[in-house]
Amino acid sequence: MQNTSRLVPYVSVLWMTVFCSARCKENPVSCRLWAEPQVPGLSMDGDFIIGGIFTTHYYVRSEQNTYTTMPAQPQCAGRMDFRQLRFARALEFAIREINNETDLLPGVTLGYQIHDSCSDVLMAIKCAFQFANGVDSVFNDSCSKSAAASVPALVGDSSSTPSISMATILGLFGIPQVSHSSSCACLSDKRQFPAFFRTVPSDHHQAAALARLVKRFGWTWIGTVRSDSDYGNNGMASFLKAAQEEGICVEYSEAYFRTQPRNKLERVANVIRRSTSRVIVAFASIGDMRFLLEELAKPPSPRLQWIGSEAWITQTEFLRYNMCAGAIGFGIPRSVIPGFRQFLLDLSPLQVSKSPLLKEFWESSFSCSLNGRTEGVRKCDGSEDIRALQNPYTDTSQLRFSNLVYKAAYAIAHALHGVVCNDTKCDKTTEFAPWQILKLLKRVNFTTKNGYQVNFDTNGDPVAVYELTNWQFKKDSALDFVPVGYYDSSKPRGQEFIMSSAISWMGGQTEVPVSVCCESCLPGTRKAVQKGRPVCCYDCIPCGEGEISNITDSLDCLRCPPEFWPNTKQDNCFPKPVEFLSWDDTLAIILTVFSITGAFMSVCVTAVFYKHRTSPIVRANNSELSFLLLFSLTLCFLCSLTFIGRPSEWSCMLRHTAFGITFVLCISCVLGKTIVVLMAFRATLPGSNVMKWFEPPQQRLSVLAFTLIQVIICVLWLKNSPPFPYKNLKHYKEKIILECSLGSTIGFWAVLGYIGFLAVLCFVLAFLARKLPDNFNEAKFITFSMLIFCAVWITFIPAYVSSPGKFTVAVEIFAILASSFGLIICIFAPKCFIIILRPDQNTKKHLMGKIPSKGL
Structure with a gap:
């Protein structure tokens, strides 16, 4: 009601103005205003x-x-x-x-x-x-x-x-x-x-300038305080909008007006003291800032970096607050008005007494009374020297x-x-x-x-040019305004700031203060917003597997291309290492040694057999198939070397086809020897002439036929879908496995299946002939060798499927070498033992069972 009653004099002015304006010409009257x-x-x-x-x-x-x-x-x-x-x-x-x-x-x-x-x-x-x-209180009939x-x-x-x-x-x-x-x-x-x-300038420009200033120095976590008036509320609203566009978060936004209760001021001050942000933007008028700074000056005074609006940032009376040292803000550029200072100081008591404002200024400045009627105050006697005053009027x-x-x-x-x-x-x-x-x-x-x-522009506003003012300590430890740059809104975006000197920050420090809700997320991590908090408050989450972030405060991690993988810091993608069974690999060297050793053994056995080719034990065991078997075993040992080294188009085709053909040749020879042993005892039966079908020409033809079938399978495989080099990116995420893709899996398993079929057939026949009467029945050794061969290759299948990377190739080489060593040791080791160490048993009588055997 009090405020309503205070409106009465002003409403009367408006009412009388309108009423007299409308009525005085029709019915001339004299109107008097109610208020003086x-x-x-x-x-x-x-x-x-x-x-x-x-x-x-x-x-x-x-x-x-x-x-x-x-x-x-x-x-x-x-x-x-x-x-x-x-x-x-x-x-x-x-x-x-x-x-x-x-x-x-x-x-x-x-x-x-x-x-x-x-x-x-x-x-x-x-x-x-x-x-x-x-100023006239009466409206006459002329309506003037x-x-x-x-x-x-x-x-x-x-x-x-x-x-x-x-x-x-x-x-x-x-x-x-x-x-x-x-x-x-x-x-x-x-x-x-x-x-x-x-x-x-309009606060629209100042708000944008303040937001860009805050962004310029990397402050993303700030507090704000404003006057609870049109100036403060509208200015802060513009600033908050601009700050949001710049990615700046506001911890708190408080408002205060000087006529509000004292407890409101204390509450605002306590919010500022308890805050975690180190930067505070104050969009306030002089009167409101005066109360706020007085309250904050009480212990404990918060250590803050103040950012001020033009209304108070250049107010000299605030320089006494050392807690605001380092404050920066946009002020109206300073200027010079020639003759103005002399005009201000050209005052006399007589001139002052004619103006209510000047009279109050004079009496307040010199603590005297011009008319001498104020009790307890001395009368101004003319000795007052305005030039000696140091206040905002004379500054x-x-x-x-x-x-x-x-x-x-x-x-x-x-x-x-x-x-x-x-x-x-x-x-x-x-x-x-x-x-x-x-x-x-x-x-x-x-x-x-x-x-x-x-x-003026179309909105009645001037071009916005501000002086960036900094509160710095002088040599006498007093604060002073120092221009450190300018802001010109007419410049293109990014060129508005013109910095001219160094800035002194809060407390006089030279380092730019940090005011963030959370520390920056380093490259290799990404920001994850904390639930229920502003976007500037986040957790730093390490990038996922195969992802990187190469900038600070990245919002998302980027996945590396398929052939690349992050480094340990996950801030860069590097080409994945390519893995294959190379020649300098320790495992490859070991396998190579075994391969060459096996081939050398085959050559040595061949030399022994060739030297003793006329001896009974060599002749009795089909020397032609034995030499062919030794030759195929040599090839089997050597073909394992084709699996070592960087896969290429030719090496991929060669390794699988060479392996398939040489092993079929090897098993065909063993199968031929097994059939000959089995048929030799069948031929001793009365009236049997079966051996005529297993003469040397037929044996060679059978080996050729068995091998030719494998060759046909390999040719069809190579023609339709041959093996090829393939970068396996799925087995290992952090490296590339360079391997030979099978091309047609049907072709691969047909080759293995055919070898397995011949091996099983050979094993069955040798098993049937293992107890045939003979002093040196080769079928027993073939049975044992085929048992090893089948065991190796049956074990190979799951090991091949489950082995990772280069170990897949190593398993395949091991299977080739193991089965080859099984054949050469089981079939030829006993014979070489007799030829070299027991020559007395290398006789026809001993082989025919004429002499009792002493056993091995």
Whole structure:
């Protein structure tokens, strides 16, 4: 109810304005406003009056309403902001300077009315209506006050929230408003605020700049605090949107306004103290930041990297907070206004007493009373020296917003010049409507006397150029503002920043502070978001088998191509090692030794048999088939060598066909010898002439026939689907097995099956002949050799199928060598033993059983 009652004076202004405007011509009346007009803090008469409104105070004194009398007029309260007073006087200086110009509004004198909005919406609304209607409380029957505005244009306000309220009202009357520091992006909406302009960049650009600044230094985990006002809420909303696009996460986002209860401020401060983020972005006004920093300065003070908005980052009074050392932010570029400092210092007690604002400034600065009526305060005696003051009013070393006020005043003057002046002279009696100033203000484009370009885009905004300001310690250990770079929104993306010097970080350190929710995921890992937490909080998961990530903070792992495999760190793909049974492999060397040894044994046995070819034991055991068997065994031993080495198209075809044919030749010889032994005893039966079918020619023919069948199988295999080199990528994931693919599995198993068939047939026949009467029955040895042969190859099948990589080839070689050694040892070792060590048994009588055998 209290706030509602405070609206009564302002609503009455609006109602009386509309009512009198509509009725005075039909029924002339005299209308009186209920509320008294607000007295300007600074004013000067002129042909045309320029309005000004600044936030020189931050509170409004209010009284409890009784609802029986008219509420008292609001009055500003609290400590004066001397910096804002300097802004107000910058407008005063600019207007006085324009009045002395010869090429801008010559012959025309500008005046001004500068008010204090107290950063209060209600006070700003009252001033807005006063700018529209004038200061007279009575509307006469001529309706003059309702037909034309009191001011053609105005400069202000300092804060976005009062400016929004004023722009809503002034836009209805078409009165241009040019603000020097209302940066809320919402004010760029020309549908809502058609008459609003500003010389300060929109927060839309600042928010994007702050987000890119945070991203530039690798901070992905930050906290934010803002003023709970249009400036803070809209600015932070734009920043959070830009931060999200940059992949930045916000741990907390707190809001505070200076009029809120103390416990709200303490809660915000505690949230900041308990946070894990080391970087905090503050989008706050000066008044709100003052309270927040005072609270955070109480122990324990958090060690934070502050990122500030333009509203407070260049505020000199905050330099006393050493906990903010290293703070960076975007400020309005500093400038120089010639003659301005002298103007500020050119004050006398007499001049000061004529202005409520200057009077308060003087008395507050020198702790005296101009009229001497304040109890307990000395009277100002004229000894006060304004040049000795050191406060924001007299500090012109870094003029920033003062220059924006200066530019705003000149922009209005140029627009007014276009309305009341022609090529020859200016007519100060010219009548015009505010919308004419508005129209020309959109097109102003000039350079101020101190060298700054002034123009507005379609939204009434200037080009966004910021100075990157850093709080650094000086030699005397005091903090100071140091420009370290610039940001120009008109530059292409990625080129907006121009860094000019090194940045001092929080606490004065030179290393860029780290502020992340989690440490970066190194190459070889990927990020996995933690459930229920922002995307910047994640776990680093090692890449899966066969996958890599070669960048930091990778979101996904990439699978290596089929012939590549990750290194141990899983950050790069390397060609898989190719594995085959190479000649320098230890296993290959061992098998080669056994192969050559077996071939050498076959050659030695052949030499022994050849030397004793006429001996009974050689002749009795079919010497022709024995030599052919030894030859085939030599080939069997040597064919195992074709399985060693890098598989090629020819070696793959050769190894399998050579193995199949030589083994069939070998088994055919053994089979022939077995049949001859079996048939020899059958031939001793009366009336049997079966041996005529097993003479040497028939034996050779049978061996040739058996071998020819295998040759035909091999030819068909090679013709239809021959073996070929094949990179096996499935058996081992981390290496390539280079092997010989069988091509046609039917062909391979047909070759093995045929060998197995002959071996089984040979074993059966030899088994049947093992007990035939003879002193040296070769069938017994053939039976034993075939038993070994069949056992080896039956065992070979599962071992071949299950052996990995090069061991598959080794198993096949082992089977060839084992079966070959079984044949040569079982069949020829006993004979060589007799020939070499027992020559007395190598006689026809002994073989015929004439002499008792002593056994082996």
